[in-house]
Amino acid sequence: MSSSEEETPLNAVKRKRVTNRPELVLSESEDGLATGSEKVKTPTTSFSEDETEDVPLKKRKTNSKATQSRPRVKKESQSSASVSPRKKSQQSKEPKIKKEDTPKVKTEDEAEEEEKYKWWEQQDLNDEIVWDTLEHNGVIFPPDYEPLPSHVKLIYDKKPVSLPPAAEEVAGFFAALLESDHAKNPTFQKNFFADFLEVLKENGGCPDAEITEFEKCDFSQMFEYFQKQKEEKKAISPQEKKRIKQEKEKMEEKYKFCLLNGRKEQVGNFRVEPPGLFRGRGAHPKTGKLKKRVQPEDITLNLSKDAPIPPPPEGHQWGEIKHDNTVAWLAMWRENVLGSVKYVRFAQNSSLKGMSDFKKFEKARELKNCIDAIRKDYRAKLKSELMMDRQLATATYLIDVFALRAGGEKSEDEADTVGCCSLRYEHIFLKPPNTVVFDFLGKDSIRFYQEVEVDPQVFKNLRIFKKSPKKPGDNLFDRIDPSVLNKYFQSYLPGLTAKVFRTYNASKTMQDQIDLIKNEGTVNEKVVKFNAANRTVAILCNHQRTVSKNHEAGVQKINEKIEEMIWRKIVLKRMMLQQDKSLRKKDFKYFEEIDDMSKEEEQKIIERVLQKEKEKIEKRYERELLKLGYEELTKDEKAKKKDELAADHKSRLEKHKELEKTYKNEFKTGTYEIKPTQTVEKLQQQVEKIETRIKNTSLQLKDKEDNSQVALNTSKINYIDPRLTVMFSKKFEVPIEKLFTKTLREKFAWAIESADENWRF
Known part of the structure; x- marks a missing residue:
């Protein structure tokens, strides 16, 4: 399931029932799977403005205008929807159609854009039914297991052994991870x-040995075979990779889309997860357990009663077929490790997912109307004589102020992650007069460690909750649970949960941070300020991440890049002085930095620059040879081409030697080769360009270091109202592409089209 599981459930999403929808014409494809196409019935009578309410939205022309909450439909009669006022006047005055007024033939992309279903332009999004008709082609199963070559074996007690295919597959899962941290984990x-x-026992055991001890297993042969396969895959030519990709896309095409109410919509995760070893997050007690292969018999499909049922793989049957139009999933199954249900849902950019997101953020916006009353109430209850009320008020305070999750009970075989209601005695440490240290594992086993000052009465209550006879292992909040908490919340606002508090506080914090940003500086500087605001929200929500293994190498690479640009800038300034020594007296500060770099530092930079250039030349030659190996040429043609490549490579290396000689001579003498076109003015322009690049790269470095341990995307996607990002983009004139990836622009199309520069959460 996606990382946004705790968002508003999709089965809560409702849509307006459409009665006059396109009739579906079903046809059978060559492989027997049903495909859908639309056949629109031509009405015998014209529609009035009111009657168009029942016409599918994608067949109507609309002109939306951004509002504070959600866009409203501005209705237009069909007769005038496609004609501008200017053209209307032209038509009334000139009966003859001018050349420029002839209809323009739309491209396929333009036609598709016009047909895009703009659900956010509906007046009502709260009806009972999620869909009227649903048709799809099922799911894609992972390929069957292919046994390893006969010479690749598991070594047991220093002897190669043969395994049944099912057991060999499981052994291969571990072998593929042999050099990872997972495989070194004793629990794994x-x-x-x-x-x-x-699995070995179920499949008849090993004929060559009785396998009983993990320590006697040697997976190295398998690991080396998998590594060799990876290398061979990397060596495939770009043309071959493209061909494989095209074949895969062709095979998957019919699964990528479904027909929802006669409308083509994208499907999300239509691939069934392949078998493997469960990894989990943090210190999960079930890490390393086998995720079994999912069979068609395990899967329930959901589609219209009159829709053709996709044929299952040969020799199999679907577990169950449902026709439940109150839920928004296409297929489901239960995985064996955690017993959780996996769903095939609509894609992130689908209308139903968009409606779900919209409702979630609108619910958070509704909270601002009653947040003051809630805060007043829980502050009064902090001193209540009833222990349950005190715990209820204290938990609400922690959820409101520190964005804690509600938390729930965990079984013994689940990771020991907790939220507010499941905090135990050992998870908080009290430091008078009012400082609390939180230390526990939150969602995904991410450590929540914060030392914070709290309201004096909250501190007093926590001290009471820890009072003897309570001891480590006992719950702090022993009178309440998430259901009690949510029931209390919903007395103020229907649908209000702890998650809504997190969304509200995240979006409110982002709004407040944006309000502090001055509209000045370059686009890159504004992006860094936006990321800093986003980081404040991520820290509030405890969205941490482990520093990647490549982080230090990435930082070093950027630092080296900055050093090299500074060196090039210094060289340009020396060239300016070489042409006119009086420049230094005129502007001493401008040339001051040329003395800051020591000879040793400069020599290292020159050697590094030369080495990088040489590596580029060698890699280019390797790529050209690899590409040649896959070209369809005769033996003589290949030999001739190879000689040409070798000659070009030799020429580049000779030029590199000349460059190396020039650099070393300039370093030694301090005199530079200056071309006639390199005037002082031209050199100064080059200096300015390099300074801009240094500034942008330094911003990139700062952003990288600041965000190394904070996951910005989680809050940006799930907790910050996307209309705030759109507002920032429009108000600060930052291209939306700088803030949202292509995937997010598609997911939040409703926000991009409905929010303007004045929108406020």
Whole structure:
């Protein structure tokens, strides 16, 4: 399931029932799977403005205008929807159609854009039914297991052994991870080996040895084989990769889309997860357990009663077929490790997912109308004589102020992650007069560690909650649970949960941070300020991430890039002085930095620059040879082309040697080769360009370091109202592409079209 599981459930999404929708004409494709096409019935009578309410929105012309809450439909009669006022006047005065008024033939992209279903232009999004008709082609299953070559074996007790295919597959899962941190984890090893032995037993055991001890297993042959396969895959030519990709896309095409109410919509995760070893997050007790292969018999499909049922793989049957139009999933199954349900849903850019997101953020906006009353109430209850009320008020305070999740009970075989209601005695440490240290594992086993000052009465209550006879292992909030908490919340606002508090506080914090930003500086500087505001929200929501293994190398690479640009800038300034020594007296500060770089530093930079240039030349030659190997040429043609490539490579290396000689001579003498076109003015322009690049790269470095341990995307996608990002883009004149990826622009199309520079959360 996606990372946004805790968002508003999609089965809560409702849509307006459309009665006069396009009739579906079903046809059978060559492989027997049904495909859908639209056949629109031509009305015998013309529609009045009111009657168009029942016509599908994508068949109507609308002109939306951004409002504070959501866009409203500005209705237009069909007779005038496509004619501008200017053209109307032309038509009334000139009966003859001018050349420029002839209809323009739309491109395929333009036609598709016009047909795009703009659900946010509906007046009502709260009806009972999610869909009227739903038709799809099922799911894609992972390929069957292909046994390893006969010479690739598991080594047990220093001897190669043969395994049944099912057990060999499981052993291969571990072998593929042999050099990862997972495979070195004792819990991972223990769980894997227990499941491996079970599969081995179910399939007749190993004929060559009785496998009983993990320590005697040697997976190195398997690991080396998988590594070799990876290398071979990397060596495939770009043309071959393109061909494989095209074949894959062609095979998947019919699964990528479905027909929702006769409208083509994209499907999200239409691939069934392949078998493997469960990894989990943090110290998960089930890490390493076998995720079994999902069979068609495990899967329930959901579609219209009159829709053709996709044929299952040969020799199999679907587990169940449902026709539930109150839910927004296409297929489901239960995985074996955690027992959780997996769903095939609509894609992030689909109308139903968009409606769900819209409702979630609108619910958070509604909270601002009653947040003051809630805060007044829980502050009064902090001193209540009833312990339940005190716990209720204290928990609400923690959720409101520190964005804690509600939390719930966990079974013994689940990761020990907690939220507010499941905080235990050992998760908080009290430091008088009113400082609290939180230390626990939150969602996804991310550590929540904060030392904060709290309201004096909250501190007093927490001290009471920890009072003897309570001890480590006991719950702090032993009188309430998330259901009690949410029932209390919903007495103020229907649908209000702890999650809505997080969304509200995240968006409110983002709004406040944006209000502090001055509309000045370059686009890159504004993006850095936006990311800083986003980071404040991520810290509030405890959206942390582990520093990547490549982080230090990436930082070093950027630092080296900045050093090289500074060196090039200094060289340009020296060239300016070489032409006119009096410049230094005129502007001493401008040339001051040329003395800041030591000879040792400069020599290292020159050697590094030369080495990088040489590596580029070598890599280019390797790519050209690899490309040649896959070209369809005769033997003689290839030999001739190879000689040409070798000659070009030799020429580049000779030029590199000349450059190396020039650099070393300039470094030694301090005199530079200046071309006639390199006037002082031209050199100064080059200096300015490099300074701009240094500034932008330094901003990039700062952003990278600041965000190394903070996950910005989680809050940007799930908690910050996307209309705030759109507002920032329009108000600060920052291209939306700088803030939202292409995927997010599609997901939040409703926000991009409905918010303007004055929109406020």
